[in-house]
Amino acid sequence: MKFCSECAQPIxxxxxxxxxxxxxxxxxxxxxxxxxxxxxxxxxxxxxxxxLLCKRAxxxxxGYWTLPAxxxxxxxxxxxxALRETLEEANARIQNPHLYTMIAVxxxxxxxxxxxxxxxxxxxxxxxxxxEVRLFDEVDIPWQELAFPTTSTTLRRxxxxxxxxxxxxxSPSLPTHVFxxxxxxxxxx
Amino acid sequence: MKFCSECAQPIxxxxxxxxxxxxxxxxxxxxxxxxxxxxxxxxxxxxxxxxLLCKRAxxxxxGYWTLPAxxxxxxxxxxxxALRETLEEANARIQNPHLYTMIAVxxxxxxxxxxxxxxxxxxxxxxxxxxEVRLFDEVDIPWQELAFPTTSTTLRRxxxxxxxxxxxxxSPSLPTHVFxxxxxxxxxx
Numbered sequence: 012m013k014f015c016s017e018c019a020q021p022i023x024x025x026x027x028x029x030x031x032x033x034x035x036x037x038x039x040x041x042x043x044x045x046x047x048x049x050x051x052x053x054x055x056x057x058x059x060x061x062x063l064l065c066k067r068a069x070x071x072x073x074g075y076w077t078l079p080a081x082x083x084x085x086x087x088x089x090x091x092x093a094l095r096e097t098l099e100e101a102n103a104r105i106q107n108p109h110l111y112t113m114i115a116v117x118x119x120x121x122x123x124x125x126x127x128x129x130x131x132x133x134x135x136x137x138x139x140x141x142x143e144v145r146l147f148d149e150v151d152i153p154w155q156e157l158a159f160p161t162t163s164t165t166l167r168r169x170x171x172x173x174x175x176x177x178x179x180x181x182s183p184s185l186p187t188h189v190f191x192x193x194x195x196x197x198x199x200x
Numbered sequence: 201m202k203f204c205s206e207c208a209q210p211i212x213x214x215x216x217x218x219x220x221x222x223x224x225x226x227x228x229x230x231x232x233x234x235x236x237x238x239x240x241x242x243x244x245x246x247x248x249x250x251x252l253l254c255k256r257a258x259x260x261x262x263g264y265w266t267l268p269a270x271x272x273x274x275x276x277x278x279x280x281x282a283l284r285e286t287l288e289e290a291n292a293r294i295q296n297p298h299l300y301t302m303i304a305v306x307x308x309x310x311x312x313x314x315x316x317x318x319x320x321x322x323x324x325x326x327x328x329x330x331x332e333v334r335l336f337d338e339v340d341i342p343w344q345e346l347a348f349p350t351t352s353t354t355l356r357r358x359x360x361x362x363x364x365x366x367x368x369x370x371s372p373s374l375p376t377h378v379f380x381x382x383x384x385x386x387x388x389x
Contacts, residue, residue, distance in 0.1 A: 012206075013205060013206055013208075014203060014204065014205050014206070014207070014208040015203065016202060016203050016204070016205045016211070016233075017201075017202055017203070018202075018203070019202075019203040019208040022205070029328070032273070044205070045271065046274055047238045047239065047271055047272060047273065048239060048272050048273075048274055048276075049236045050239065050311060082234070083236060083237050083311075084221070084237075085235055085309040086306050086307070086309060087237075087304075087306055088304030088380045089302065089304050089311055089378070090304070090380075091304075091306070109378070110302060110376065110378045113278065113299060113302070113313075115276075115277030115278050115279070115280075117275050117276055117277050117280070118275070120274040120275060122239060122272075122278055124302075139218070187299065187376040189278070189279070189298070189299045191277045
């Protein structure tokens with residue numbers, strides 16, 4: 012940020028009165044330009060223990076596999092954003108989505124939120140940002156070719172939770188998990 | 201937004217190539233200025249069935265009661281943001297925070313996230329944005345003087361969950377809830 016978006020004068024970086032951190036401030040028109048974390052909303056679409064992944068057609072991490080997800084838009088809910096991204100990237104629909112993982116990624120000021128749900132049908136296909144969309148059995152998941160740590164964290168947790176419900180003969184309802192992605196994983200994001 | 205924050209030229213509102221919604225775009229330097237929802241992070245501090253509320257010293261809703269919460273900052277996690285706001289507004293600390301409610305408020309493009317936890321001690325007091333900070337029993341909660349729908353939604357859910365654990369003689373572990381605040385409640389936000 013170099014210029015004020017309200018009056019076009021050069022911007023300053025300073026701690027405003029009554030605040031305790033540096034902000035982008037316009038000393039001409041007194042506007043404070045706050046910057047805040049962004050939400051990436053997505054889904055973990057499942058089908059009888061298989062998971063749906065998309066091969067990215069765009070940077071960053073072009074050619075790597077990811078869960079369908081993207082930046083949440085103004086005017087929508089987290090769930091609406093997650094379902095919209097799933098439709099845009101994989102032409103897929105899921106049933107009864109529930110909040111599965113919320114993962115803070117503080118070194119890039121993002122929060123990734125994934126809703127899990129069974130696919131409503133198997134009529135999925137590539138959206139413009141995907142090179143390939145397919146279902147994977149656990150043994151076939153390309154762990155070394157996953158795009159982001161939040162993808163692998165969510166997948167690992169899903170198979171861990173699933174094993175536990177099988178071992179304990181519980182109903183397959185999944186809990187909600189809240190994580191952070193530590194700084195050491197930042198190269199993968 | 202009237203001017204480009206990168207080159208100070210007047211901004212346009214148009215649908216960029218490959219996109220499907222209007223954005224603020226600079227046709228001089230080709231920068232697209234995306235706008236995304238902001239996260240409000242806060243806590244539901246509890247103490248043996250009582251809840252801690254803050255009377256707001258600032259607008260909006262000055263003089264009304266709220267849970268400690270505020271805009272999440274770049275570089276922090278949702279939990280860090282929630283605990284920071286609790287310290288800033290009420291000089292209070294909570295133990296073992298867990299994600300309790302995530303409430304989308306799409307008509308103001310916000311997502312409110314509350315972590316519940318028992319107070320670590322009773323040594324709380326007013327921060328600069330609070331006129332008063334105190335614990336309330338359920339019967340004393342000023343329902344008509346609560347600042348925001350996300351405050352009342354979170355409190356009502358807490359007492360409903362709590363009653364259920366008492367009725368069922370369960371351990372008092374609370375689930376995670378995901379809500380939206382409908383348009384009709386927007387005047388209260």
